[in-house]
Amino acid sequence: MNKRLFTVVLSLVVCIAFAVTAFSQMKPDVMVKQRQAAMTLQGKYFGPLAGMAQGKVPYDAKIVARNAGYLNVLNKMPWDGFDPSTASEKSAALPAVYSDNAKFKKVADDMQAAVAKLVSVSKGKDDAATKAAIGAVGKSCGACHDNFRQKPM
Amino acid sequence: MTDIKKVLFVGIICFLLWFPQGSAEAGGNIKRGEYLAKVANCIGCHTENREGAVPFVGGRALKTPFGTFYGPNITPDCDVGIGRWAEADFIRAMRYGVRPDGAAYFPAFPYPSYTKITDNDLRDIWAYLRTVKPDKRPSQAHDLGFFFQWRFLIWFWKWLFFTPGPFENDPRQAPLINRGAYLAQAVGHCGECHTPRNFLGATKSNRYLAGGKGPDGKNVPNITPIRLQKWSDQEVKYYLTTGVMPDGDVANKMMNEVIQNATSVLKPDDMSALISYLRLLPRLADESK
Numbered sequence: 001m002n003k004r005l006f007t008v009v010l011s012l013v014v015c016i017a018f019a020v021t022a023f024s025q026m027k028p029d030v031m032v033k034q035r036q037a038a039m040t041l042q043g044k045y046f047g048p049l050a051g052m053a054q055g056k057v058p059y060d061a062k063i064v065a066r067n068a069g070y071l072n073v074l075n076k077m078p079w080d081g082f083d084p085s086t087a088s089e090k091s092a093a094l095p096a097v098y099s100d101n102a103k104f105k106k107v108a109d110d111m112q113a114a115v116a117k118l119v120s121v122s123k124g125k126d127d128a129a130t131k132a133a134i135g136a137v138g139k140s141c142g143a144c145h146d147n148f149r150q151k152p153m
Numbered sequence: 154m155t156d157i158k159k160v161l162f163v164g165i166i167c168f169l170l171w172f173p174q175g176s177a178e179a180g181g182n183i184k185r186g187e188y189l190a191k192v193a194n195c196i197g198c199h200t201e202n203r204e205g206a207v208p209f210v211g212g213r214a215l216k217t218p219f220g221t222f223y224g225p226n227i228t229p230d231c232d233v234g235i236g237r238w239a240e241a242d243f244i245r246a247m248r249y250g251v252r253p254d255g256a257a258y259f260p261a262f263p264y265p266s267y268t269k270i271t272d273n274d275l276r277d278i279w280a281y282l283r284t285v286k287p288d289k290r291p292s293q294a295h296d297l298g299f300f301f302q303w304r305f306l307i308w309f310w311k312w313l314f315f316t317p318g319p320f321e322n323d324p325r326q327a328p329l330i331n332r333g334a335y336l337a338q339a340v341g342h343c344g345e346c347h348t349p350r351n352f353l354g355a356t357k358s359n360r361y362l363a364g365g366k367g368p369d370g371k372n373v374p375n376i377t378p379i380r381l382q383k384w385s386d387q388e389v390k391y392y393l394t395t396g397v398m399p400d401g402d403v404a405n406k407m408m409n410e411v412i413q414n415a416t417s418v419l420k421p422d423d424m425s426a427l428i429s430y431l432r433l434l435p436r437l438a439d440e441s442k
Contacts (some may be wrong), residue, residue: 040400047401054395138403146406150372 028086035081036091038074045070046137053134064130065122071115071137079108092149104148111140170256180240186281189274192423193267193340194415195282198224202410209282210234210290215261219354220297222261230287241277241380244272249317250307257307259295260315260354266342269320269335273408333430336423337362341415345409346373349440363437367407379433379436389428393417 018114026034051057053065084098097104118133190196201212211226228234234241242253250264251257258264270278295302320339322331337343348356349365356365365376374380380388388399393416396404404412419427 011318043398043401045401047397047399050395050397050401050403051391056395138397141403142406142409145403151374 003071025085031081031083031086032089032091035078038077038081042071042074042078045074046141049134050138053138054133059127059131061122061127061130064134065119068115068119068122072112072119075112075115092151093147094148094150097148100147107140107144107147110119111137111144114140164236170181181276181278181280182301183277183280183284185274186277187278188418188420189270190281191418192336192415193270193278193342194280195227197394197410197414198262199227200224207286207288207290209285210288212290216370217261217354217368219301220295222259222295222297223293224262225274226288226290226291228285228288229283230289233291234287235282235290235418236287240276240279243282244275247275247278248319250315256304257311259304259307260310263342263345265315265434266339266345268315268317271319274340287389302313310353310355314353327428330433333421333426333428336419336427337430341427343376347376354421360437360440362431362434364440369407371405371407373408375437375439376431377434377437378432379438381431386425386428389431390424393419393424393427 014119048057049064049067052059082093082097082104086093087098088094114133114137118137120128121133122130170291196208198213198215199209199211200206201210206212207237209226209228211224213224215222215224226234229236231237238253245251245253246258247264247267249268250260250262300306320335322328323334327333344356344361346367347362347365349360349363350356363377365373368371384399392398392404393412394410395417396409398404402411416424416427
């Protein structure tokens, strides 16, 4: 057999094997960091909206629409980070995420639905309706956190 | 007296006691009392946690390691509420943690903090409570572990852990700080959630506001300067008014209630006083797990 050909094929197989393992499963601590990053950015873009909805800062429809758009993408991202392999990692996620996974999925879906509603309402001219939609999003954050998150002491 | 006359007599007395005294300063000031009752968040424990619940008729469950307590009806109803109480009964309840019949209250009712409220403020709160709509809903009995049902044991607990008495100004501190201390320690009773407790359920006096467990069993954060220094005054004020944190996170359910009912109604001076006081507390490390 051609030694060179054999070496090339073997190297290729080994490289593909590494690549496949790299993409098939992220390390648990990395997944935790990544989902937390998505949540952090959700907080970044939700924060100003909450103040506007409560009349504590001046209302800016353009910012609301822009942030709603960001949230609509961001809020699809954390969920694949909640893999059971991360259960033993240090994080604020409660075991209920995995033991009551159906409910967890439901509140995640509810939150995405609330944000989707905000996106569509914020495109219109009705400030009052948009403020109400922002409040609904805030409530949906709490609906998950209250049952599935415990900030470490 | 015949039965019908008795009923009429009690009814008329109750009506007179319940009917607001107007703005008579001889009793307490109703408007000031309403403000204080809000900051003290009476409604939080004495109203069910659902849409359309009637204020102050009780029914809210408070889960503790000793069992579940249900806040009683404190409307001025004469049969199931506190309609037959006199002002002195109310002051005694808040100051000493005793019922008009002399029995001790479980310290789930946070009289260890409320004891610090001044007599004048107690009179104001009493005046406001008299204006609440009476309601006939009976109070729900507590659901406690066997050992903990015995009220007489509370006297032992009080002897170990409870010192009654109104708040006393610290002459070395500015009036603003004293006001903030009064709001936090007495009316706001922040320590009841934010201070860790020992195995007998008493707050640890040397760990004031270092973090504890809320009535829902969730962790409650350390709010001594070791944590609070991360937020500016404006951010703390914003959070206590809206429930939104500097990073866009939102307060959890229990604290959100406190914010909606109590801290968000603080007058600007009182808010500044509270924050100024919190900044001066001893820096305490978090509770170890």
